[in-house]
Amino acid sequence: MSGGIFSDLPARIGVLMVEEGGRLSQWGEVVVDFLIACMMLVVNLFPDRIVEPFQYPFMQRALLTSILVGMVCGVLSCFVILKRWALLGDAISHAVLPGVAIAYLLGLPFFIGAFASGALTSLGIGVIERNTRIKEDAAMGIMFTAAFALGVVIISQIATSTHLMHILFGNVLGVRMPVLQLTLFAGIVTLFTVFLFYKELLLYTFDPVQASALGMNTTFIHYGLMLLLTLTIVASLETVGIILVVAMLIIPGATAYLLVNSLPRMMLIAAAVGIFSAIAGLYLSFVYNIASGGTIVIVAAGVFALAFLFSPHGVLVKILRHRTAVQEG
Amino acid sequence: MQNVSPTMIERTRDRLRTVRKPRTAAAEIHAPAVKAENVSATYGGPLVLRRLNLTLPRGELIAVIGPNGAGKSTFFKLLSGVMRPNEGSITVFGEPVRFQRKRSAIAYVPQEEQIDWDFPISVWDVVLAGRFGRMREEGVPRRFLPPGFFTNGHRTAVRDALDAxxxxxxxxxxxxxxxxxxxxxxxxxxxxxxEAQLLLLDEPLAGVDGRSAELIFDVFARARREGRTLVLVTHDLASAEKYADRIALLNRTVVAEGAPSSVLTMENLAQAFEGGFIPAKYEK
Known part of the structure; x- marks a missing residue:
């Protein structure tokens, strides 16, 4: 009976997904263990006082997650800065909340729900902007506050305020294996996509009209970049939380923007700033027993402040130049 | 896999190219550079272009002139694929715009205000971006590589262009x-x-010093000798009259089109600019 085949199709797909998911997560575990081992080889080179916190497995997982998040956020933050998407990053990160809540209700991995609601909101912003006279900033304001409010309401019904706090501000010390695997997966997908479509992304951010004249599908690139942003935000949720992730999507790129004049170098430096802030922030938060997400962002902001003062495009150079110009003139 | 030599790959690639091309070759030789038939376009409000009919022959320098809001930039947007016409059809060298875009046949030279000059990019990398279309034509594994992985031909093209x-x-x-x-x-x-055949230049002479202007006109002349078509939007009527082979006077539709002397009459200009401000530098 053909009806029979179709009626148990969902069940079959379900079984298949569980089996494949199991196999994938086995592989994921192996990869994660390998990465942690490599990481610890490097960590153990440092003096004992610094190494000490990282003897705990939960700290090792937290460190790997933070490094991944710092790196991926760093790379994407360059596009956020150059496309002036800071507000969009903020919007998507808030819009992720109802997805997390709904996924929790349905028993799905929260990753999927967050991705769906983030993507839907960013598409919704585009729809409002293109079809009405409302401009982009207001469209974002409407969509992301509405989504965020919906998320807060749902969560207040189903979970404790600790849960809400973890989602909003991160809980990197409590990162477990499945979340770490998803972060790793999202990171690899994002970095690989940026590598494969570097030409398209560069020309689209620099001169979208020429990108279109060369036959590139700019709509596709636009939404593709938004989806990558969503994926990264979701992957960073557990580390720095919804509210602070936007900092990691702006500060590393902004810092690198002050230092160099080529996009590949900007991405490298932004990734380095992201990784450094993640490691230093995690360490300081452990030592002084303070909130890890907040500490990571404060370290990043400190690095930016240094660049702001001392970089070739920074304030000190400008003042010095001004002074010599006045003296000579 | 070992005995596949680079020449074999190249030969296969050439064969693939020739399979794609012949259908268009005859059309390409005789077709005009741009042919717009009954083109209307809108951003959602009133029509910016109204039943525009315009045929631009190949190998000429054509100036598009008109008041602000006459649809000059919209015309460029249609040709670069940023916008699609709501009605009518546009062909470039006898084929739909989207085919010619994929073939790198259309190049766009932006107005100064459209570019973010703080963008971290070098002169070399800007020019290299002109090769991205050609790089993408190289087939599936290679087209996904970042530009640094492409060598020889592309680098030579960039060097020659910068030299020019x-x-x-x-x-x-x-x-x-x-x-x-x-x-x-x-x-x-x-x-x-x-190596585009149709060059779209948006205000190429705005804010340009004398030496650069001279150099730019030299490049225009050489490009035209090589059979390329240059379409430029400009407010500089004096230069347009001096250098252009052909002028198209636009105000939502074509007011006049043809040789500079026949188009730039007071009558036509008054009609196009609707009795308003006629650009300075042009008072007969």
């Missing part, structure tokens, strides 16, 4: 550090490196 606009010495500079005229020359070099 006399910017080779400054190729490592960030674009933001250039003068107005130098910026224009870099973007012109990008169009040359692209």
């Amino acid at each position: 606009v006399d910017m080779l010495d400054l190729s490592r500079r960030p674009v933001g550090a250039l003068s107005g005229g130098q910026k224009k020359r870099v973007f012109l070099a990008r169009a040359l490196a692209q």
Whole structure:
């Protein structure tokens, strides 16, 4: 009976997904263990006082997650800065909340729900902007506050305020294996996509009209970049939380923007700033027993402040130049 | 896999190309550079272009002139694929715009205001971006590589293009550090490196010093001798009259089109500019 085949199709797909998911997560575990081992080889080179916190497995997982998040956020933050998407990053990160809540209700991995609601909101912003006279900033304001409010309401019904706090501000010390695997997966997908479509992304951010004249599908690139942003935000949720992730999507790129004049170098430096802030922030938060997400962002902001003062495009150079110009003139 | 030599790969690639091309070859030789038939376009409000009919022959320097809001930039947007016409059809060298875009046949030289000059990119990398279309034509594994992985042919094309606009010495500079005229020359070099047949130039002479203007007109002349078609939007009626083979006077539709002397009559200009401001430098 053909009806029979179709009626148990969902069940079959379900079984298949569980089996494949199991196999994938086995592989994921192996990869994660390998990465942690490599990481610890490097960590153990440092003096004992610094190494000490990282003897705990939960700290090792937290460190790997933070490094991944710092790196991926760093790379994407360059596009956020150059496309002036800071507000969009903020919007998507808030819009992720109802997805997390709904996924929790349905028993799905929260990753999927967050991705769906983030993507839907960013598409919704585009729809409002293109079809009405409302401009982009207001469209974002409407969509992301509405989504965020919906998320807060749902969560207040189903979970404790600790849960809400973890989602909003991160809980990197409590990162477990499945979340770490998803972060790793999202990171690899994002970095690989940026590598494969570097030409398209560069020309689209620099001169979208020429990108279109060369036959590139700019709509596709636009939404593709938004989806990558969503994926990264979701992957960073557990580390720095919804509210602070936007900092990691702006500060590393902004810092690198002050230092160099080529996009590949900007991405490298932004990734380095992201990784450094993640490691230093995690360490300081452990030592002084303070909130890890907040500490990571404060370290990043400190690095930016240094660049702001001392970089070739920074304030000190400008003042010095001004002074010599006045003296000579 | 070992005995597949590079020449074999190249030969296969050439064969693939020739399979694709012949259908269009005959049409391409005789078709005009741009043919717009009954084109209407809108941003959602009133029509910006109303039943525009315009045929631009190949190998000429054509100036598009008209008041602000006459649809000049919209016309360029249609040709570069940023916008689609709501009605009517546009062909470039006898084929739909989207085919010619994929073939790197259309290049766009932007107005100065459209570019973010703080963008971290060097002169060389801007011109190299003109090759991205050609790089993408190289087939599936290679087209996904970042530009640094492409060598020889592409680099030579970039060097030649920079040399043609006399910017080779400054190729490592960030674009933001250039003068107005130098910026224009870099973007012109990008169009040359692209080996485009149709060049769309948006205000190529705005804010350009004398030496750069001279160089730019030299490049225009050479490009035209090579059979390329140059379409430029400009407010500079005096230069347009002096250098253009053909002028199209636009105000939502074509007011007049043809040789400069026949188009630039007071009557036509008054009609196009609707009795309003007629650009300075042009008072007979």
